[in-house]
Amino acid sequence: MQALAERRRRAVKLREKGMRVNDVARECELSRGTVIAAHKAYCLGGWAGMALKPRGRSTGVGRRLAAEQEREVQKLIRDKTPDQIKMPYALWSRTAVMELIGQRFKIKLPVRTVGTYLVRWGFSPQKPIKKAYEQRPVEVKAWLDNSYPVIAERAKAEGAEIHWGDEIGLRSDDVRGRSFAPKGKTPVVRVNSKRENVGLISTALPS
Numbered sequence: 001m002q003a004l005a006e007r008r009r010r011a012v013k014l015r016e017k018g019m020r021v022n023d024v025a026r027e028c029e030l031s032r033g034t035v036i037a038a039h040k041a042y043c044l045g046g047w048a049g050m051a052l053k054p055r056g057r058s059t060g061v062g063r064r065l066a067a068e069q070e071r072e073v074q075k076l077i078r079d080k081t082p083d084q085i086k087m088p089y090a091l092w093s094r095t096a097v098m099e100l101i102g103q104r105f106k107i108k109l110p111v112r113t114v115g116t117y118l119v120r121w122g123f124s125p126q127k128p129i130k131k132a133y134e135q136r137p138v139e140v141k142a143w144l145d146n147s148y149p150v151i152a153e154r155a156k157a158e159g160a161e162i163h164w165g166d167e168i169g170l171r172s173d174d175v176r177g178r179s180f181a182p183k184g185k186t187p188v189v190r191v192n193s194k195r196e197n198v199g200l201i202s203t204a205l206p207s
Contacts, residue, residue, distance in 0.1 A: 005052055008038040012050070015039045065117070069105055074121050076100065078182060091128065091179035092187070094118065118180050125178040128187040163203035 011028040015021070015035065025032045041050045065073070082089035082096050087103075089096040098114045101107055109117075118124075155162050181187040 005050075008034065008050060008052075009047070011035045012039050012042045064107055064109060064113070065101070065105070069101075069107075070117070070121070072104070073097065073101060073117075074123075077123065077180060078185070081179075081187075092181065093179070097180065122183050123180045124183050126181050126186055128179050128181075162206060164206055165201060165203045167199045167201045 007028045007030055011024050011030055011034075014024045014027060016039075019027070021032055021035050024030075025035050028035070030038075038050060063070075076085065077092050077097065082092060082100075085100075087096060087099065094111045094114045097118065098109055098111055101109055101114070152162060154160075179187045
């Protein structure tokens with residue numbers, strides 16, 4: 001746009017010097033109509049009157065959702081999973097978001113339009129990580145900071161070994177797929193860690 005503005009200014013200066021419209025258009029690589037319009041704008045309002053207006057629609061024009069509605073949908077996607085608000089989905093797909101908008105605001109949007117909104121909000125489809133309902137990070141940290149050092153000292157004094165155990169296996173509650181979430185913030189799917197599984201348990205000495 002800046003380059004176009006410079007060519008229009010040059011065209012006006014040449015017209016003011018008496019150069020013909022067609023010659024000015026060739027010299028400045030502009031259409032004849034653009035040269036005439038630029039010179040007319042200058043005559044009516046000076047250089048200030050020639051300022052180019054931004055092209056296209058203004059931000060927000062033509063959107064079906066109001067700004068407050070957009071913020072509400074974004075918050076729900078960030079803070080909740082579909083099943084937590086009684087929707088029949090485990091992950092936030094475009095279809096799930098489309099149905100959320102329909103339920104909340106009675107607005108029916110095409111799936112493709114929902115995808116456009118998600119991109120505009122900075123959301124991307126990501127593979128979720130899992131977090132067990134029973135996980136208690138505060139208590140785990142307290143154990144590592146307070147209880148484990150005592151155990152380690154006792155093992156050293158008694159010449160014993162400490163083994164860390166881990167389990168891997170197949171579960172019936174595995175969730176496959178991707179869920180929309182803000183870029184850089186991996187979504188979390190809460191699962192019940194007490195369901196039956198076929199697993200392998202192994203131990204190793206701490207490094």
